[in-house]
Amino acid sequence: xxxxxxxxxxxxxxxxxxxxxxxxxxxxxxxxxxxxxxxxxxxxxxxxxxxxxxxxxxxxxxxxxxxxxxxxxxxxxxxxxxxxxxxxxxxxxxxxxxxxxxxxxxxxxxxxxxxxxxxxxxxxxxxxxxxxxxxxxxxxxxxxxxxxxxxxxxxxxxxxxxxxxxxxxxxxxxx
Numbered sequence: 423x424x425x426x427x428x429x430x431x432x433x434x435x436x437x438x439x440x441x442x443x444x445x446x447x448x449x450x451x452x453x454x455x456x457x458x459x460x461x462x463x464x465x466x467x468x469x470x471x472x473x474x475x476x477x478x479x480x481x482x483x484x485x486x487x488x489x490x491x492x493x494x495x496x497x498x499x500x501x502x503x504x505x506x507x508x509x510x511x512x513x514x515x516x517x518x519x520x521x522x523x524x525x526x527x528x529x530x531x532x533x534x535x536x537x538x539x540x541x542x543x544x545x546x547x548x549x550x551x552x553x554x555x556x557x558x559x560x561x562x563x564x565x566x567x568x569x570x571x572x573x574x575x576x577x578x579x580x581x582x583x584x585x586x587x588x589x590x591x592x593x594x595x596x597x
Contacts, residue, residue: 423464426484427514428491428506429476432528435505443495443502445470453494454549461486467546469521471538473528478518478542484508 430440445453445468457466457479466479466487481487488506492499509517520526522539 423480423482424484425478425511425514426481426487427476427478427509427517428484428488429469429474430502430505430507431474431476431526434507435502439502439505440473440475442497443470443475443491444472445475450545451549454546456494457487457490458549461490463487463490465546467542469535469538469542471535474521476521478514484510 430443432440450468450470454466454468457463457477462481462483463486464480466477469476469478475491477487477491479487488503488508489499492502495502517526518539522536524535527535
């Protein structure tokens with residue numbers, strides 16, 4: 423089994439496509455159970471927001487997990503495959519940190535995604551995944567990094583304020 427992430431987001435798919443693969447909160451636990459029980463997936467977590475749907479899973483057959491998502495949403499894989507990114511092992515971890523930190527958001531540094539990421543892990547655990555060891559490790563790593571992430575987000579926000587102030591000052595200098 424290897425860690426694998428796949429999904430679509432605001433940079434890979436138009437809104438109409440993203441809307442077709444949304445996992446609604448009330449169906450998320452059932453979807454996770456279906457993925458883990460009926461596919462070669464040992465454990466899984468799903469992040470589904472207006473700007474992204476991503477599945478992080480431990481699997482020996484990544485293609486089967488991607489195929490499951492299409493089928494779950496009653497789509498043909500060909501309809502969404504051009505928009506899907508697939509990230510094995512280290513690339514999946516790097517991507518997860520980019521997502522959790524807000525570096526992969528429409529609004530750089532957007533803080534809500536960190537909470538959404540943590541909620542995805544909690545939901546996966548609530549779905550009684552047979553083994554959530556990698557997910558727990560993932561959550562622990564994200565928790566440890568979250569303080570740094572919040573500090574970086576504050577720094578980005580402060581720089582944005584400074585840039586806006588400079589723009590106003592420069593605007594005032596124009597004749």
